[in-house]
Amino acid sequence: MSRGHVAGAALVGMLLAGCVGSAASSSSAGVSPEKVVLGQGRDRTASQTAEDWVTAAEHVAVVTVLRETRGQPSTAEVERREGMIGRQVEIRVDEVVWSAAEAFPRSPAMIEFQVVGWVFNDNSGAGEHKFALRGASRLEPGHSYVLALDWVDDPCAQDPAKGRWALLGGRGTVPYEGGVLGAGEYEGNVFTVAEAREKWQRKDEVTPGLRDQMVGATLDTLRSSLDAATPRPAKAIESTTCDRSG
Numbered sequence: 001m002s003r004g005h006v007a008g009a010a011l012v013g014m015l016l017a018g019c020v021g022s023a024a025s026s027s028s029a030g031v032s033p034e035k036v037v038l039g040q041g042r043d044r045t046a047s048q049t050a051e052d053w054v055t056a057a058e059h060v061a062v063v064t065v066l067r068e069t070r071g072q073p074s075t076a077e078v079e080r081r082e083g084m085i086g087r088q089v090e091i092r093v094d095e096v097v098w099s100a101a102e103a104f105p106r107s108p109a110m111i112e113f114q115v116v117g118w119v120f121n122d123n124s125g126a127g128e129h130k131f132a133l134r135g136a137s138r139l140e141p142g143h144s145y146v147l148a149l150d151w152v153d154d155p156c157a158q159d160p161a162k163g164r165w166a167l168l169g170g171r172g173t174v175p176y177e178g179g180v181l182g183a184g185e186y187e188g189n190v191f192t193v194a195e196a197r198e199k200w201q202r203k204d205e206v207t208p209g210l211r212d213q214m215v216g217a218t219l220d221t222l223r224s225s226l227d228a229a230t231p232r233p234a235k236a237i238e239s240t241t242c243d244r245s246g
Contacts, residue, residue, distance in 0.1 A: 036188035037119050041133040043169025048209040050229035057148040058103040062095040064144045087117035098226040111165050132188040136170030143185040148172035171211045182215030
């Protein structure tokens with residue numbers, strides 16, 4: 001955000017989700033898929049193309065999710081006996097793949113994100129299940145990813161160093177296991193490269209997105225694509241109101 005990224009991005013959370021009650025059905029070879037409830041989300045920034053990444057991100061990094069902390073449902077959800085449970089994940093940055101020319105601040109060593117966790121419905125007998133956003137990785141402990149990281153300024157602080165790291169849209173995260181892009185956790189289940197390629201193929205897109213193009217590729221290929229992309233001109237950032245109530 002300090003480079004004049006997408007206007008108004010600080011007003012929107014990482015991803016806003018609404019449960020739609022569908023289940024994932026993908027798996028890696030020989031492993032039964034875990035039932036995962038999928039929901040729709042609204043991306044906080046564009047993440048489809050390499051241009052989107054280099055326009056909004058300060059850094060692109062290989063990360064490993066170390067651990068997760070379970071949140072608590074609201075009092076209203078407990079009384080209603082159905083709702084959502086969030087998570088906080090602690091992430092280690094293993095390698096910086098790309099940085100903007102005027103990136104600020106420097107890439108962190110560790111990051112914490114608030115992400116989706118589980119849904120529960122004790123009224124219907126459905127119980128509790130993992131929840132994931134459709135078309136995105138869930139960010140699970142023990143798994144590695146490539147993340148596009150955006151710095152969001154704190155509207156309550158004059159110091160540009162006071163802010164937070166945020167993710168782009170759902171396509172700003174790429175599973176990355178065994179040194180291969182595309183292999184790994186996606187929608188709460190583990191995918192092979194072949195499964196990821198089939199899952200992400202979009203018949204209605206003339207040009208595949210960056211994430212789709214990178215399935216089976218190496219970090220060097222991704223780095224070259226980002227280096228070749230041209231950021232869009234910076235837009236004026238909308239003024240934001242300081243709100244400490246949350």
